[in-house]
Amino acid sequence: MSAPDQKKILWLPPALTGAALVALWYAAIAIFKIPGYVLPAPQAVIAAAWRERASLGHAMLHTGETALLGFAAAAAGGAAVALVLASSRWVKAALYPWVLVLQMVPVVVMIPIFVIWWGAGRPSITAIAFIIAFFPVAASTTLGLVSTDRGMLDLFTVLQASKAQEIFLLRLPSALPYFLAGVKIAATLAPIGAITGEFLAGTNPETLGYLLIVYRADPGKMPEVFAVALASYFLGLLFVGVVQWLSWRLLRDWHESERGAE
Amino acid sequence: MNAPRAASVAIENVSKRFAGGPEVLAGVSLTGRPGDFVALIGPSGCGKTTLLRLLAGLTLPSAGAVTIDGVIPAEARERLAFIFQEPTLLPWLTARQNVELPLRLRGAAAEARQTRALELLRLVGLEGAAAQFPRQLSGGMKMRVSLARALTRQPGLLLLDEPFGALDELTRNRLNEDLLRLREESPFTAFFVTHSVSEAVFLSNRVIVLAANPGRVAAEIMVPFPYPRRAELRESLDYQKLVAHANAALRTYQTA
Numbered sequence: 001m002s003a004p005d006q007k008k009i010l011w012l013p014p015a016l017t018g019a020a021l022v023a024l025w026y027a028a029i030a031i032f033k034i035p036g037y038v039l040p041a042p043q044a045v046i047a048a049a050w051r052e053r054a055s056l057g058h059a060m061l062h063t064g065e066t067a068l069l070g071f072a073a074a075a076a077g078g079a080a081v082a083l084v085l086a087s088s089r090w091v092k093a094a095l096y097p098w099v100l101v102l103q104m105v106p107v108v109v110m111i112p113i114f115v116i117w118w119g120a121g122r123p124s125i126t127a128i129a130f131i132i133a134f135f136p137v138a139a140s141t142t143l144g145l146v147s148t149d150r151g152m153l154d155l156f157t158v159l160q161a162s163k164a165q166e167i168f169l170l171r172l173p174s175a176l177p178y179f180l181a182g183v184k185i186a187a188t189l190a191p192i193g194a195i196t197g198e199f200l201a202g203t204n205p206e207t208l209g210y211l212l213i214v215y216r217a218d219p220g221k222m223p224e225v226f227a228v229a230l231a232s233y234f235l236g237l238l239f240v241g242v243v244q245w246l247s248w249r250l251l252r253d254w255h256e257s258e259r260g261a262e
Numbered sequence: 263m264n265a266p267r268a269a270s271v272a273i274e275n276v277s278k279r280f281a282g283g284p285e286v287l288a289g290v291s292l293t294g295r296p297g298d299f300v301a302l303i304g305p306s307g308c309g310k311t312t313l314l315r316l317l318a319g320l321t322l323p324s325a326g327a328v329t330i331d332g333v334i335p336a337e338a339r340e341r342l343a344f345i346f347q348e349p350t351l352l353p354w355l356t357a358r359q360n361v362e363l364p365l366r367l368r369g370a371a372a373e374a375r376q377t378r379a380l381e382l383l384r385l386v387g388l389e390g391a392a393a394q395f396p397r398q399l400s401g402g403m404k405m406r407v408s409l410a411r412a413l414t415r416q417p418g419l420l421l422l423d424e425p426f427g428a429l430d431e432l433t434r435n436r437l438n439e440d441l442l443r444l445r446e447e448s449p450f451t452a453f454f455v456t457h458s459v460s461e462a463v464f465l466s467n468r469v470i471v472l473a474a475n476p477g478r479v480a481a482e483i484m485v486p487f488p489y490p491r492r493a494e495l496r497e498s499l500d501y502q503k504l505v506a507h508a509n510a511a512l513r514t515y516q517t518a
Contacts, residue, residue: 151350158318158344161367169367173354254353254395 040223048223049230055206056231063194063208064235066122070129071190071239075183077130078137082179085138086145086171103135107193111200121204125197132193133186137179144178145171177255180247187239195232208232268296268451269331269341269418271317276326277476278312286312288476289326294419299445299452301462301469303508305516309477310455314421317453318344330419343417345425349404351396357407358383358392364414382410385444402433406440413444422454426461438464439493446490459508464496469508473515480515483508 022042028034029041036044049056081099085092107128114124148171156166198209205214208228215224251258271294278287287309294300302310315321316328319335330338343364351360359366361379383389386406396404405425412420426434438461445452456462462469466485473480485504487495495501 149350151346151348152352154318154320155344155346155350156367157320158339158342159364159367160339165367169363170352173352176354254397256397259397 037219037222040226044223045226045230048221049227052211052224052227055211056208056227058206059208059211059228060231060235062204062206063191063198064238066125066197066207067129067191067194067235067239070126070193071133071186073126073130074133074186074190075137078134078182078186079141079179081134081138082141082145082175085142092142099135099138102131107132107196108200111197115201120201124201125194125209128197128201129190129193132196133190136185136189137182140182140185141175141179144175147178148174177251177257180243180250184240184243184247187243188236191232191236191239208235267418268298268449269338270294270296271298271419271451271453272327272329273313273316274327274329276313276316276323276328278309278316278321279324285476287316287323288478290477290479291326292470292479294451294453296418296451297449298468299466300454301466302453302455302472303457303459303462303469303512304472304477304480305474305512307477308472308474310472311423312477313472314344314423314453314455317419317421318342320344338419340415341418343412343415343420345408345412345420345422347424347427349396349401349408351404351407351411353396356393356395357388357399360396360407361410361414363411368415378414379410382413383407385413385447386410386440402429402437405429405437409437409441409444413448416448417450420450420452422452424455424457427457434458434461435493435496441465442489442491459512460496460505463501463505463508464491471508471511471515481511483511 025039025042029039040048081095085095085099110128110131111124114127118124118127152170152174153166156170161169195207195209195212198204198207199212200209202210202213204210208231212225212228215221215228248258271292273290273292276287276290277285279285290309290313292300292313302313304310312321316323317330317335319328319339328335330342335342351357352363355363358376358379361382362375365375365378380389380392383392386409388403388406388410391399391403391407396407399407408425426437429437442465452465454462454465459469463483463485467489469483469485470479471481471483472478483504487501
């Protein structure tokens with residue numbers, strides 16, 4: 001089968017599911033007579049998104065920036081912490097429970113603390129995006145770093161590799177697929193963290209989280225609330241798409257997960 | 263590169279016990295003269311692989327001594343190469359880059375490395391696959407790359423841990439013939455662990471039969487066929503008789 005054929009076919013299933021879901025949405029509104037202030041019709045959501053396109057666009061840009069900042073810090077910080085955790089069993093035993101704290105304490109608890117430390121606004125919101133995206137990168141990369149093939153480690157010993165060579169030529173490359181798996185999850189979480197942060201501690205009206213506060217105050221603006229959901233979805237999709245592309249570029253030659261049809 | 267010299271090996275009264283476990287090897291003594299091709303056969307659990315790992319310095323003896331050219335394995339690594347059961351190729355490197363690895367780790371210049379790697383890939387019949395990644399290669403081809411990688415530093419001692427066990431018989435036979443041909447071009451002493459008696463007899467000048475629980479040398483069978491050996495050796499009656507003899511010896515020490 002040629003590549004274009006396959007591409008067409010890969011696009012088809014999600015498009016069909018999407019169409020079926022929209023049909024179901026319409027059907028539910030018609031059958032159960034759901035009012036628009038509870039569940040707006042799809043065309044009302046799209047109309048609202050179009051009406052509010054300027055503020056939604058700006059908000060996506062601002063929220064995207066904050067999410068990107070938190071995401072980048074989570075990817076870099078997660079990898080760095082993983083390197084420390086993987087360095088020895090004792091270090092891991094001593095630090096891991098405290099890394100878990102970051103993941104276990106709910107965001108709603110963290111936000112007031114951050115607001116007291118740094119005030120409401122971008123620094124606190126970025127910190128939320130960072131915290132929520134950090135753990136999957138750290139956990140997954142740590143797993144990758146301690147899963148290096150034993151035979152290959154023996155090979156490096158017999159070949160008299162230095163510790164640095166073992167890390168850079170063996171351990172890091174074999175952990176790369178794990179790191180990218182963590183980063184992929186982080187890419188979905190960072191925008192969620194940013195929007196949650198904006199909703200709870202935002203000061204800039206041109207952000208998705210803040211728009212949510214504005215729209216939900218008006219019962220007639222339910223379609224706008226759904227439009228924010230739509231915008232969040234596209235923002236997340238953009239994040240995941242970029243990471244997915246990066247992962248494909250880095251792994252396509254050698255890793256099963258990115259193996260194309262041959 | 264200097265002319266390689268086949269190494270001598272001395273295993274003196276070596277015992278090995280892993281922490282908390284039973285004795286894996288008990289009082290094993292073996293010598294390898296330069297140019298010897300020693301095959302190690304025996305039932306599973308007889309410590310064949312442990313013996314090989316002791317020779318590579320990947321594990322240390324609990325008692326006794328292992329020396330290669332008079333020094334302990336960890337100091338003889340310059341002269342030593344190990345071929346594992348798995349090809350252990352780095353999946354993110356091409357065949358050529360994998361063969362280059364031993365020289366790269368030693369800081370050799372890129373150009374010299376590449377020349378040497380391509381030369382070795384040609385020797386194992388894979389010059390056309392230099393730019394391919396391991397996952398694009400068949401099991402036999404991967405083992406050939408592994409073989410080429412082991413020979414990049416012209417080792418005096420080659421340790422092989424059942425390298426062809428996962429291959430079909432035809433491929434295995436071809437690789438056996440190639441291994442002997444490579445040895446003629448650049449002589450090395452070899453210790454070869456295998457489950458296949460016919461492979462052991464075809465390759466080696468000495469077959470060591472090990473017994474299990476604890477692992478010890480049970481018998482030694484001399485293989486008198488002169489090198490170079492060709493594929494036709496397998497059809498000779500003398501060869502088949504010796505394989506039968508070795509099989510009988512192995513059965514004697516095979517505990518059920």
